[in-house]
Amino acid sequence: MNAARGFTLLELLIGMTLLGFILALLFGGFRLAANSWDAVETRIERTNDEQLARALVRRLLAQMQPVHWKKALNVPIAFIGEQGVLRALAPLTGQAGAGGLRLIELGREDEEATATDKGLLRLVLRQAPVRYDVENFASGLGDAKSYLVLGNLDAVEFSYFGPEKRGEPPRWQDAWTNQEQLPQLVRVRLKSREGGWSDLVVAPMVGATGCNWDAFQKRCR
Secondary structure (H helix, E strand, C coil): CCCCCCCCHHHHHHHHHHHHHHHHHHHHHHHHHHHHHHHHHHHHHHHHHHHHHHHHHHHHHHCCCCCECCCCCCCCECEEECCCEEEEEEECCCCCCHHHEEEEEEEEEECCCCCCCCCCEEEEEEEEECCCCCCCHHHHHCCCCCEEEEEEECEEEEEEEECCCCCCCCEEECCECCCCCCCCEEEEEEECCCCCCCCEEECCCCCCCCCCEECCCCEEC
């Protein structure tokens, strides 16, 4: 009877080489699939964060109230609008105070610089109780803590639509100087390296054309 024929050294080396190629291809495929999954999850999370941020900003801007600040000279509207920051009075659900009315600030801050992400910005929210005994309504912010709304941004810009003075035609402005009324529209421009972002344009629900706000009745009078 003939003895069973075994593998030669050359056949064994060829088999191991082919097995190595197959394992390398399988590992590469698994790694590509894992990276693709992570990228999709990151994109979905980023999209959700953007939607939540836009909803929060839209609600705050839409509910701004045109309170005339009686402690200040000429009793101006309690609103400050600049290209990099916006301060106003708006209700925050669950906050203490009359009807939840709070002093809010939406503004841009620099991200913590890293070796790869330098010059990035973030949109933050600060809020504090309204102090009616101060001359400057925004002084109540003091050392209020900043809450991240959205990060990793290349640009955060506010602009305002309305008349610069009474009787003038409305136009877009980088800073709001009309102390008699809120702007008719507020535009928030957010830009990131990912692209595909649209401007957020919000109209305040009350006071865009000037009114005396009745805090009890929640309406202009």
